Amino acid sequence: MKSLPKVLISMLALLAASAFPYELQRLPDKGTPVKWASKKITLSVSSSLIEISPAVRGDWKPLESIQRAALAWSSASGIEISLEESDAQSISPHGRKGDGVSLITIAQTPENLILFTGKNVSRPAFTRIFFNGKGRIIEADVVLNPYHPISTDGIFGAFDLESTVVHELGHVLGLGHSDVLGASMNEVSARNGLYTIPFTTYRTLSADDVAGIRALYPEFSREEGCCRTIAGRMTGDLPDAGEFVVWAEDLAEGSVIASVRRSANGEFRLEGIPEGDYRLFARSASGTSGAFDLGIISTEVGEDKAFEIDPEPFDARAGFVQAGFNGQLSEVSVPVNAGRVFRLFVGGAGTLDHPRLEISSPKIAVEEGSLEVLDYGKDSIVLSFVAEVGDAVSTGDYTIRLYDGDKLIDCLVGAISVETEVNPWVHRDL
Ligand SMILES: [Zn+2]
Structure with missing residues (x-):
């Protein structure tokens, strides 16, 4: 069959309210994932980024930042991304094929600026991928929004170049979005300055990002024991047309290891995960139909797992939307540190008689008596609580679970990111 080049614009990324977990882009015919065939990718860095753009703030070191972002994905996936400088300014226009050069640019050309009009005004960046009929990516262009301030030195109010490029390179490699609040692909x-803290946590890949890229490129992974698969299907009467986010947490540590959304009648495949013991959970994709504990599953050497579950009826009395800190609520995880105590918030909708919170890590406790229900009006739930983060908690993303009495109602997946970088707004030391 003759291969016809096709173009994909990540339409889902245009919808602010929509999110794909590390779900891969697939060809419509056989579900072939869209990916690079080669282990080596060259990214041309436009002179518009190296020279000072009007969007740039503070001390500007673009090449170092882009290099570190590329290295993060290289070490996770085994793919080598090399950079070269280029005089090119504009993204290849929408069409069946581009110019064959994968470009990252911030130039204020008409072709680039048109991407940030209307509802896309607030987006920090845009990635356009070109791939052929076999689903092989032949070009990927990234435009940073020249209307927004961007910096490499953490200056307040700007987007961080490295975090932004880490996210866009995920798209360049073929990844979609993640529902894990602490993932770079969120x-x-x-x-x-979100939560009034120096916020560079998105520069580092989360376990979910790593699982996503290994799911796409298992052939390049150098790590022993990498890349097991857990496949399953939820049966019974499923809400949201069977569309769920399913995620795996490390059984002992409670950290989020991988997440995936599949709309195919409750079917899911968690790929690219290390061998280990996991607890699986599901949450309705819309966040309005509750969460469910799918149970414990182990992957052993060289073995993939498949299972079928018939969950209890989902309980939709309340749903989580946001995490919060320092008086701000956002759909982004809150960075905290081991051995310290922080006051956190969660926000959502619904009504609960006896709200109770738990954290997925056995080493992060909700301080007894600290839970406060804040009055944000009818059908709104805003809870404040004190989280005691134990000394021995590993870095990673942890889930906040919401109960009504003993009944699990919803989960905020990976909403607490334990980081080594210091969050200065500590409630008290442990
Ligand atoms: Zn994106």
């Missing part, structure tokens, strides 16, 4: 991008 659709919502934080500006520097």
Whole structure:
């Protein structure tokens, strides 16, 4: 069959409210994932980024930032991304094929600026991928929004170049969005200073990002024991047309390891995960039909797992939307540190008789008596609580679970990111 080049614009990324977890882009015919065939990718860095753009703020070191972002994905996937400088300014226009050069640019040319009009005004960046009929990516162009301030030194109110490029390179490699709040592929991008803290946590890949890229490129992964698969199907009467986010948490540590959304009648495949013991959870994709504990599953050496579950009826009495800190609520995880205590918030909708919170890590406790229900009006739930983050908690993303009495109602997936970078707004030391 003759291969016809096709173009994909990530339409889903245009919808602010929509999010795909590390779900891969697939060809419509056989579900072939869209990916690069080669282990080596060259990214041309436009002179518009190296020279000072009007969007640039503070001390500007673009090549170092882009290099670190590329290295993060290289070490996770085994793909080598090399950079070269280029005089090119504009993204290849929408069409069946581009110019064959994968470009990252911030130039204020008409072709680039048109991407940030209307509802896309607030987006920090845009990635356009060109691929052939076999689903092989032949070009990927990234435009940084020249209307927004961007910086490499963490200056308040600007987008962080490295975090933004980490996210866009995920798209360049073929990844979609993640529903894990602490993942770099989370659709919502934080500006520097969110929660009034120096916020560079998105520069580093989360376990979910790593699982996503390994799911796409298992052939390049150098790590032993990488890349097991857990496949399953939820049966019974499923809300939201069977569209769920399913995620795996490390059984001992409670950290989020991988997440995936599949709309195919409750079917899911978690790929690219290390061997280990996991607890699986599901949450309705719309966030309005509750969460469910799918149970414990182990992957052993060289073995993939498949199972079928018939969950109890989902309980839709309340749903989570946001995490919060320092008086701000956002769909981005809150960075905290081991051995310290922080006051956190969660926000959502619905009504609960006996709200109770738990954290997925056995080493992060909700301080007894600290839960406060804040009055944000009818059908709104805003809870404040004190989280005691134990000394021995590993870095990673942890889930906040909401209960009504003993009944699990919803989960905010990966909403607490344990980081080594210091969050100065500590409630008290442990
Ligand atoms: Zn995106």
